[in-house]
Amino acid sequence: MNIKNIFKNKSTMSTENTDKEILENETVNQAENAPLEVETAEELSVEQKLEEDLANEKDKHLRLFAEFENYKKRTSKERIELFKTANQDVLQSILPVLDDFDRAMVEISKSDDEVLLKGVELIYEKLKSTLVSKGLEEVEVRSGDAFNADFAEAITQIPAPTPALKGKIVDVIEKGYKLGDKIIRFPKVVIGQ
Structure with a gap:
């Protein structure tokens, strides 16, 4: 071997070694960087998972808050209804009076004693106004009105005195009353057939 060949072989070897080293270094760098990329991907997935968990918790919180608000409204409405109808039993017991x-x-209006009539009217109006102030209202039904089973109770049917009263109220036997929107006693009526 001559010197030229030796140098040539050495430079070829060093180039080959250098190429091998570069390839090895790249492989090592890629191997070292790969876990970093995996760790970064894991960190992102952990971060995304935490964001999803936070979003879920916010959603649960909002739903719970809305449910609580609905509960407050419902109980408030029930309480108001209870106050409106709390004296229903007392009022129902006074209706026969x-x-x-x-x-x-x-x-009394048939008698000639006007003083007696005035005195009884005064007491009667006072009783009625007291009951009205407590929420009691009379259910309005009259002779000639169309019969509605939601607002009146038919006791009996009689032949209609006129053709216009067929299927309508002929007579009101007992007045009906409601407390707020709730009917506590249906009017008792006679309808024509």
């Missing part, structure tokens, strides 16, 4: 007063007013 009010009916007796109505009958008494009819009979």
Whole structure:
């Protein structure tokens, strides 16, 4: 071997070694960087998972808050309804007395004693105004009105005195009353057939 060949072989070897070293270094660098990329991907997935968890918790919180608001509204409405109808039993027990007063007013108005009539009217109006102030209202039904089973109770049917009263209210036997929007006693009526 001559010197030229030796140098040539050495430079070829060093180039080959250098290429091998570069390839090895790149492989090592890629191997070292690969876990970093995996770690970064894992960090992103952990970060994304935390964001999803946060979003889920916010959603749960909002739903719970809305549910609580609905609960407050519902209980408030129920409480108002309870206050409106709390004295329903007392008012229902007074209704027969009010009916007796109505009958008494009819009979007293037939007498000639105006002082007695004025005194009973005064007491009657005072009782009615007190009951109205507590929320009691009379259910309005009259002779000639169309019969509606939602607002009146038919006791019996009679032949209609006129063709115009067929299927309509002929007579109101007992007045009906409601407390707020709730009917506590249906009017009792006679309908024509």
